Amino acid sequence: MSVERLRVLRELADRGTVAAVAEALSMTPSAVSQQLKVLAREAGVALLEPDGRRVRLTDAGRALVVRADEVLAAMERAATEMASYRGSPRGQVRVALFPSGAALLLPRVLAELAGSGVEVVARDEDVPSSEVPRLLADYDVVLTHRDERSPSITGPRVASRLLMREPIDVAVAAGHRLAGKGAVVPGELADETWISVRSGFPVDDVLRSIATITGVQPRIAQRLIEFSVIEALVASGYGVALMPRHAVRHPDLVMLRLAGVRAARVYDLATRPHAEQRPAVAAVLAAFRSAAERATAEPS
Structure with missing residues (x-):
């Protein structure tokens, strides 16, 4: 089997469509399709199957992708060994x-x-x-x-x-009712308005843990991805937030340790x-x- 055709198959597994593979490898879609057909003939088994207007890997195709990873890694190791002789x-x-x-x-x-x-x-x-x-x-x-x-x-x-491992703390404004405490437990946060991140990120996972402990669904006013914006809103009194400890930069925030729940990313x-x-x-x-x-x- 051709190493280059194995590379095309791996790109399809990574990128999902023939068009995306063609763009990544500077090929035409028809050339990509032809390479995959030749590879299937070499393998002696169907590697792709229809999936609506696209194609997807068969079980055999997915198995060959794993072997393609190994072959391409071996090629990189060979190149590396040669490079090691050069310094x-x-x-x-x-x-x-x-x-x-x-x-x-x-x-x-x-x-x-x-x-x-x-x-x-x-x-x-x-x-x-x-x-x-x-x-x-x-x-x-x-x-x-x-x-x-x-x-x-x-x-x-x-x-x-x-x-x-990075602990996650609770950020509050300097004038917040909890600002004088070094640490808080989830029950003390049940009535707070939250500024949070998008679903699927570690900070949101911790907020869901707090909801489980308190039995209260958090009131989330905003979901943002940029921590500096979250910090600015919290410092201005628009809510509280969970923040990774080393990410905090705003000088007007008070950081409280969160007790009673595993809170880290x-x-x-x-x-x-x-x-x-x-x-x-x-x-x-x-x-x-x-x-x-x-x-x-x-x-x-």
Whole structure:
């Protein structure tokens, strides 16, 4: 089987449509379809089946995608071994990060890698962890976050590594009735108006836990994705919010520890399986680990 045809099949598994594969690989849709037909003949089994106006992978197609990952990883390892004879790890590593995690860790990562020959090309991508496999079609490393009670996204096509744990606190305005307390229990928050994030993100998972404990459905006035906007609204007295401890920047907020409920998000680093065997990717992963250790060691 052709390695390039296996790459086309993997792209279809990642991107979902022939048109998207064609755009990603700078091919025409008809050329993509032809490559997939040839691959099916080589495999001797149907790899695709109709799904409305599109196509989807058969069970055999999904099984072959897993093997394609292994073959393409082996090709990268071979290239890496040759590169190792030419000197230190070098090259470009594409990294996706959620914004608050990027603000905390990316400056440290770039400082760690300065002068190493490894170039990090970073983009902000804030999606639920369930969407990380889609991001790995375009990135070598994805920094994502999830509620600490949620399962790891490690699977046949994703390798996920726990990087750090970040507590989630309650943010209130300086004049709020609870501002003088160092910590609060969920029952004290039952009547509050909340400024929260979109559903599916770790902070919202903790808010749902509070609802379970108190038996009161939270009154959510706004759902926003940008923490700086949430902070501004809370500081102005429009509600209270749950905030990851290291993400807080607003000087007029009072942060309260949340007692009686597991309240934290964890950071994961996701790659394709075996990606760390490429020295440049391994260097980036190591830089993230070092950055996380320093971030969590600093007083909040």
